[in-house]
Amino acid sequence: xxxxxxxxxxxxxxxVSGEGKNGKWEKQEFVIETDDQYPKxxxxxxxxxxxxxxxxxxxxxxxxxxxxxxxREFNGRWYTDIRxxxxxxxxxxxxxxxxxxxxxxxDDLGLPEDDLPF
Numbered sequence: 811x812x813x814x815x816x817x818x819x820x821x822x823x824x825x826v827s828g829e830g831k832n833g834k835w836e837k838q839e840f841v842i843e844t845d846d847q848y849p850k851x852x853x854x855x856x857x858x859x860x861x862x863x864x865x866x867x868x869x870x871x872x873x874x875x876x877x878x879x880x881x882r883e884f885n886g887r888w889y890t891d892i893r894x895x896x897x898x899x900x901x902x903x904x905x906x907x908x909x910x911x912x913x914x915x916x917d918d919l920g921l922p923e924d925d926l927p928f
Contacts, residue, residue, distance in 0.1 A: 817842035854892035
């Protein structure tokens with residue numbers, strides 16, 4: 811399933827990193843505000859080498875993020891993760907991608923399957 815979220819980039823958080831049983835990991839969260847009649851703020855993230863995709867966009871840019879949404883259970887609690895795998899600047903069809911992540915299938919993002927970083 812391909813889901814696209816469009817809105818204004820309102821915040822980029824500082825990247826965080828750690829080490830799990832599958833090795834080192836790094837992620838960066840960012841927040842967009844949608845263009846809906848009743849705008850929503852949505853926090854999502856990029857992992858590993860895909861952090862470079864956020865380097866091409868700045869707060870205030872209008873972006874479209876292609877994302878995968880997944881929930882996982884950990885110690886009896888459920889956590890939902892919104893991972894961006896492609897980020898494009900602008901909303902016009904003719905706009906040029908500012909930063910594009912590889913167009914990989916959702917299950918082939920090279921991310922740890924069962925290693926939650928919290």
